[in-house]
Amino acid sequence: MKIAVAGAGAFGTALAISLADADRDVTLVARSQAAADTIKIGQENPKLSGCPLPNSLKVCSDIARYEAADVILLAVPTQKLRTFLSDHSSALSGKYLVACCKGIGLKTLTGPTSIIAECVPDSTPAILTGPSFAFDIARGLPTALTLATSKGQDGEVLQNLLSTRALRVYRSEDTIGAELGGALKNVIAIGAGIAIGNGLGDSARSALMTRGFGEMRQLAEVLGAKPETLNGLSGFGDLALTCTSELSRNFCHGLAIGRGQDPDAKKTVEGISTAQAVVSLATKHDLDLPVCSVVDAICSGKLTPKEALTALLSRPLKEE
Numbered sequence: 001m002k003i004a005v006a007g008a009g010a011f012g013t014a015l016a017i018s019l020a021d022a023d024r025d026v027t028l029v030a031r032s033q034a035a036a037d038t039i040k041i042g043q044e045n046p047k048l049s050g051c052p053l054p055n056s057l058k059v060c061s062d063i064a065r066y067e068a069a070d071v072i073l074l075a076v077p078t079q080k081l082r083t084f085l086s087d088h089s090s091a092l093s094g095k096y097l098v099a100c101c102k103g104i105g106l107k108t109l110t111g112p113t114s115i116i117a118e119c120v121p122d123s124t125p126a127i128l129t130g131p132s133f134a135f136d137i138a139r140g141l142p143t144a145l146t147l148a149t150s151k152g153q154d155g156e157v158l159q160n161l162l163s164t165r166a167l168r169v170y171r172s173e174d175t176i177g178a179e180l181g182g183a184l185k186n187v188i189a190i191g192a193g194i195a196i197g198n199g200l201g202d203s204a205r206s207a208l209m210t211r212g213f214g215e216m217r218q219l220a221e222v223l224g225a226k227p228e229t230l231n232g233l234s235g236f237g238d239l240a241l242t243c244t245s246e247l248s249r250n251f252c253h254g255l256a257i258g259r260g261q262d263p264d265a266k267k268t269v270e271g272i273s274t275a276q277a278v279v280s281l282a283t284k285h286d287l288d289l290p291v292c293s294v295v296d297a298i299c300s301g302k303l304t305p306k307e308a309l310t311a312l313l314s315r316p317l318k319e320e
């Protein structure tokens with residue numbers, strides 16, 4: 001089967017390197033010829049410096065590659081997914097479309113697989129998610145991911161295609177649970193970064209992670225996820241990674257805020273828009289999600305970290 005990777009950023013490039021190294025037929029499709037040329041000339045993506053491309057990996061900006069592919073990995077940020085799919089819907093129809101992004105679309109408050117089903121109705125939507133830094137995948141370090149798609153047979157095809165010796169893909173039919181775990185952990189990771197940057201300590205981080213995980217499960221269940229999915233790689237697994245590593249852009253975004261510094265505005269930090277979406281979903285479904293709400297309030301400048309801490313600590317005491 002032919003694979004095309006849409007979005008030549010850090011994650012798309014890492015997946016393309018790993019799959020090409022495992023002898024899959026892969027083309028990395030960059031957004032512009034200039035971007036493709038930069039990657040080809042340097043034989044590496046500046047967003048993944050130190051990770052050379054294998055010779056077998058094709059790089060281009062030719063969207064005809066989508067038509068020629070059987071499987072397209074969508075490694076564009078979540079808020080860009082709808083436009084990307086709408087712009088290329090005819091080339092993408094009939095294909096396996098595997099979202100590799102972690103977020104909730106602000107227009108419809110739905111996850112990537114719903115956006116795919118809406119924009120390209122005759123495709124097979126799937127989501128690839130779980131604890132994984134692009135650098136780890138590109139270097140061939142052992143990584144375990146979840147591949148979720150609503151039909152088991154399609155899941156098996158994609159699981160076999162995308163697994164390599166180092167990249168172990170587990171299968172699930174719970175697309176909602178898998179994509180919500182990956183999206184929501186980013187919000188909590190920003191909160192964890194704020195706590196550490198603000199000098200609140202590791203115990204506070206652990207409290208935020210645990211209470212935040214409870215909010216992730218609460219929202220996911222209301223939206224139709226299976227609770228056990230949140231306990232797996234795409235939920236708990238990715239929460240643990242992202243809240244504890246300075247390789248995470250979401251964690252580092254929070255770290256900068258907590259330290260009173262300006263976060264790097266050029267980085268892809270999915271948790272900011274996801275926090276906005278969560279607040280809208282909490283209102284819609286009448287849910288109390290205090291950790292996610294204060295993260296959104298801090299990111300949008302409505303609360304300082306100190307005010308957020310006071311708000312959280314002055315909530316009424318309750319049963320766990």
Ligand SMILES: NC(=O)c1ccc[n+]([C@@H]2O[C@H](COP(=O)([O-])OP(=O)(O)OC[C@H]3O[C@@H](n4cnc5c(N)ncnc54)[C@H](O)[C@@H]3O)[C@@H](O)[C@H]2O)c1
Nearest residue numbers: 007008009010011012031076080084101102132133134268
């Ligand atoms: N970087 C990681 O370690 C990592 C790991 C797992 C998942 N992810 C997820 O992958 C997604 C992408 O993250 P990233 O790290 O690759 O970000 P990135 O900022 O490195 O790259 C995003 C890429 O998308 C491209 N893009 C944006 N709009 C496009 C469009 N309309 N058409 C074609 N290309 C377009 C950009 O040009 C850019 O190259 C995010 O949802 C992120 O959560 C990232």
Ligand SMILES: O=P(O)(O)OC[C@H](O)CO
Nearest residue numbers: 130131132248249250251
């Ligand atoms: O750099 P982040 O914060 O987008 O995290 C990357 C991955 O989602 C970790 O699994």
